[in-house]
Each structure stands twice: as structure tokens, then as C-alpha cells.
Amino acid sequence: MVWKRICGADEVAENTVKRFDINGIPILLVNYGAGFRAIPPICPHMEEPLEESGVVVRCVLTCTKHLWAWDLKTLEMRGETEKPLKTYDVKQENGLVLANIEEELTYEFEDADDDDDDFFK
Amino acid sequence: MKITVESKSDTCAFDCGDKETILYAGLRQGLNLPYECATGTCGTCRARVMSGEVEVRWKEAPGGNKLKSEKGDILMCQTRARSDCVLRVPSQVAASDQPRPARRRGIIRDIRKLTSDVAHFDLHLSEPMDFEAGQFVVVETGDLSGGRAYSMVNFDNTATQVALILKRKPGGGFSDWLFARENGEAHVEVFGPLGRAVFRPEESKNIVCIAGGSGIAGMMSILERAARVDYFSHYKGTVFFGVRTLADAFYLEALARYVAVSHGNLEVTIALSHEAATTPTHPDHPTLKLASGMVLEVAARAMEARYDNVIAYVAGPPIMVDAAIRSLIMGGLPASDIRYDKFS
Numbered sequence: 308m309v310w311k312r313i314c315g316a317d318e319v320a321e322n323t324v325k326r327f328d329i330n331g332i333p334i335l336l337v338n339y340g341a342g343f344r345a346i347p348p349i350c351p352h353m354e355e356p357l358e359e360s361g362v363v364v365r366c367v368l369t370c371t372k373h374l375w376a377w378d379l380k381t382l383e384m385r386g387e388t389e390k391p392l393k394t395y396d397v398k399q400e401n402g403l404v405l406a407n408i409e410e411e412l413t414y415e416f417e418d419a420d421d422d423d424d425d426f427f428k
Numbered sequence: 429m430k431i432t433v434e435s436k437s438d439t440c441a442f443d444c445g446d447k448e449t450i451l452y453a454g455l456r457q458g459l460n461l462p463y464e465c466a467t468g469t470c471g472t473c474r475a476r477v478m479s480g481e482v483e484v485r486w487k488e489a490p491g492g493n494k495l496k497s498e499k500g501d502i503l504m505c506q507t508r509a510r511s512d513c514v515l516r517v518p519s520q521v522a523a524s525d526q527p528r529p530a531r532r533r534g535i536i537r538d539i540r541k542l543t544s545d546v547a548h549f550d551l552h553l554s555e556p557m558d559f560e561a562g563q564f565v566v567v568e569t570g571d572l573s574g575g576r577a578y579s580m581v582n583f584d585n586t587a588t589q590v591a592l593i594l595k596r597k598p599g600g601g602f603s604d605w606l607f608a609r610e611n612g613e614a615h616v617e618v619f620g621p622l623g624r625a626v627f628r629p630e631e632s633k634n635i636v637c638i639a640g641g642s643g644i645a646g647m648m649s650i651l652e653r654a655a656r657v658d659y660f661s662h663y664k665g666t667v668f669f670g671v672r673t674l675a676d677a678f679y680l681e682a683l684a685r686y687v688a689v690s691h692g693n694l695e696v697t698i699a700l701s702h703e704a705a706t707t708p709t710h711p712d713h714p715t716l717k718l719a720s721g722m723v724l725e726v727a728a729r730a731m732e733a734r735y736d737n738v739i740a741y742v743a744g745p746p747i748m749v750d751a752a753i754r755s756l757i758m759g760g761l762p763a764s765d766i767r768y769d770k771f772s
């Protein structure tokens with residue numbers, strides 16, 4: 308486990324997202340009211356930047372570009388969403404949000420070294 | 429040629445002629461291959477060629493800007509097969525439950541201007557076509573390369589004639605081509621019907637339509653479909669039609685007609701972005717409301733806390749559609765109750 312400090316828990320308002328750079332790894336921190344999620348900053352569908360396209364309402368993150376959506380409590384996919392979100396484990400300590408970042412999480416189409424077996428992941 | 433598609437759900441195969449794109453070949457044979465615009469701008473129909481020879485028609489298609497062509501990634505709507513091919517598609521592919529699109533010949537007739545930059549035209553089809561309210565067709569001419577997408581304005585079963593509208597854009601090849609043919613006729617190739625932003629009466633929900641400019645086309649088809657089954661005797665309809673000035677609004681008689689037969693349950697508001705609405709209703713059509721502002725702001729204000737049991741349709745320029753979707757979701761509407769159509 309490599310717990311890294313992301314920010315103070317009050318730095319990301321409820322139902323908003325904020326992008327951070329943690330030792331060169333881009334992280335999107337999502338405050339969905341009942342907690343935080345740390346995810347790669349792009350939509351797994353077509354690489355839309357969730358910092359701009361993501362909307363959080365009632366614990367659901369929706370990418371407004373093509374309407375993929377995930378329940379942030381359960382990580383269940385909503386509607387026509389076809390890929391799960393990848394997430395870094397998150398915990399809160401002493402008013403800080405920490406994420407377990409061992410290596411960068413990526414989706415296919417943006418991993419320079421992907422091989423064809425990765426295409427469906 | 430045989431195309432084999434490996435998808436997340438299944439592997440399926442279909443035939444592909446040498447003059448059609450891989451996307452259109454799969455769609456006309458009843459597969460629900462992923463797509464949105466079908467004309468190269470959105471990037472939804474990407475796939476990876478695992479084996480076989482292909483020919484990409486429009487290499488600079490804006491929807492292809494994120495593809496890894498060195499890995500064999502293509503847009504299926506812009507690619508023809510030159511041999512049997514195996515493709516991978518990163519989504520679920522299955523049999524479609526929508527009317528199968530097909531290629532037909534068409535004759536454009538009765539082009540008439542509705543405003544200074546919007547024209548209505550009728551497209552007479554060589555074979556009748558079934559379509560759903562909210563769908564579009566892709567029209568190609570022999571003179572110009574590439575297809576343009578147009579939403580049907582009318583609604584009919586086994587239609588031999590569809591009504592379409594065209595917005596003239598500065599330097600827009602096809603619109604100049606067509607505007608030059610006012611009162612004439614033109615022969616074209618038509619592929620369709622396409623599009624998943626459809627309305628069916630069995631939705632059994634109140635409907636909200638947010639349209640920017642020529643985005644009203646598909647909404648007219650939805651209203652026609654609804655009027656034919658007296659949908660508004662049970663459900664509410666709210667239409668927001670965004671234009672720059674009052675002189676840019678069109679189809680007002682038809683909209684007023686739909687309001688008149690709606691048992692008071694259809695409300696149409698014309699939002700004027702570039703001039704102030706000086707009266708609360710349209711001077712010539714008092715059943716149509718007027719408002720000042722961008723259409724999505726007008727819609728967001730009017731719909732606040734009214735999103736219960738609603739299905740929303742959004743059509744217009746991409747920036748408007750994106751902003752309207754954001755506003756609908758912030759208003760509490762789940763993504764599954766939003767259907768959209770972006771024109772590029």
C-alpha cells in the first residue's frame with residue numbers, strides 16, 4: 308500500500324470533482340456527499356476529460372458527453388454504460404483525503420503499451 | 429466480403445459489399461453496431477482491424493482524431509472492406525430492435541426557404557421506409573463526397589416521402605449545392621433510418637424537447653407521432669425552441685396546431701437568444717410562448733423541480749446539446765431518460 312495525500316477533505320466541495328497531479332499521476336477526486344472516490348481523470352468510454360464532462364448528482368457520476376454513468380457508492384454501472392470505473396482506494400485521516408496509488412490506472416486506447424488482449428478490459 | 433466482429437458480448441459476421449462502409453453493412457443487416465452520427469464526426473463507431481484489408485474514405489474525419497491508426501483503429505462509418513476482415517468493437521453488439529436501415533435512391537423536391545438560412549425539402553424515396561420519430565437519414569450526392577445527416581420532420585409508417593430541413597452554413601458544400609437548386613430537383617442516395625434518440629408512445633412519460641435551430645426537425649416528428657395517438661391526453665409535453673431572433677423561428681403554424689389538439693398539455697416556448705421578447709406570446713400565434721435568453725437557460729428555469737417522470741430529447745449544435753444535458757442531469761434527470769442528437 309502506498310497511501311498518498313491528495314488534499315484536505317474540505318478542498319473538494321460536495322457533488323464536485325477536482326483534478327490533482329500526484330507525483331506525475333493524474334487523479335480525479337470526486338466528492339459524492341457520502342464519501343470520496345479517486346479515479347483516472349478520463350471517461351473509460353471515449354477519453355472525455357471528466358473534470359469538464361463529469362457531473363455528480365445523488366451519488367451518481369455521469370459523463371455528459373455520451374451519458375455513461377456510475378453509482379459512486381456501489382460502483383454499479385447505470386443505463387447503457389459498458390465499462391466499470393477504475394478506482395484507487397481512498398481513506399480519510401485527520402481531515403485529509405489519502406489514496407492508495409501504487410501505479411497509474413488506465414483504460415485501453417490511451418495506454419501506449421497496450422497489447423490487443425487489453426482491448427476489452 | 430465477410431466481416432467478422434468480435435465484441436464484448438459476442439462474435440458475429442455479416443456480408444459487406446465493396447461500395448458500402450462496414451458500419452452501414454452491419455446496420456442494414458440488423459446489428460446494433462455502436463454509432464451516433466454515422467458521418468465521421470463523433471468517433472463512436474471506432475473499431476480495430478485485426479486482419480484484412482480496408483480502405484478509409486475520409487482520413488481527416490474529426491471523429492478519428494483519437495484513433496491509433498498504427499494499431500489498425502478505424503471509424504467503421506468511413507471504412508470500406510477490401511477483403512474479408514476481422515474487427516474488434518469495444519462494446520456490446522447484438523441484434524437491433526429498431527427498423528433496419530437500407531440504401532435507397534431519393535429525389536429532392538420542393539425546396540423552399542423557411543427563414544433566411546433554413547430551407548425545407550421533401551425527399552421522395554425509391555422504396556418505402558419505416559422509421560421511428562426522432563430518427564435521421566444520411567444523404568449523399570454524386571457531386572460531393574461524404575454524407576450529411578438530416579432528421580425527419582414528419583412521421584409516417586412505410587413512408588415514400590420524408591420532410592427534412594437544411595441549415596445553410598457559410599462555406600457548407602451541401603447546403604450551397606441544395607440552396608442553388610431551389611424550385612429544382614436533385615437525385616441523391618439515402619441511407620437510413622438511423623439514430624437512437626427516438627420517441628415511442630409506450631414511453632408513458634411526460635416529454636421535454638430542447639432544440640437549437642434546425643434541431644427542431646426531430647422534435648416535429650416526435651410531436652406528430654404523439655399527436656397521432658393523442659399522447660397529450662395523458663402526458664405533458666414541453667418544447668423549448670431556441671433561435672436567434674423571432675424572424676429565425678419556423679414551423680410555427682405546425683407547432684400551434686399541435687398545441688391546439690393537446691388538451692392544454694403541450695406548452696411550446698420560443699427562446700430568443702439575440703433579441704428581447706417584447707411580448708409573452710408570439711404576436712401571430714398566441715398559443716406559443718416567447719422568452720428571452722439561451723434556450724437551455726430558458727428550459728432550466730421553466731423546468732426547475734419538474735423533472736419527475738420525464739423523458740428529455742435534446743438536439744442542436746454540440747455545445748448547446750452538451751450544456752443542455754449537463755443542465756438536465758443537474759436538475760435531477762437520470763442519464764437513461766435523456767436522448768440527444770448532436771449536429772456537427
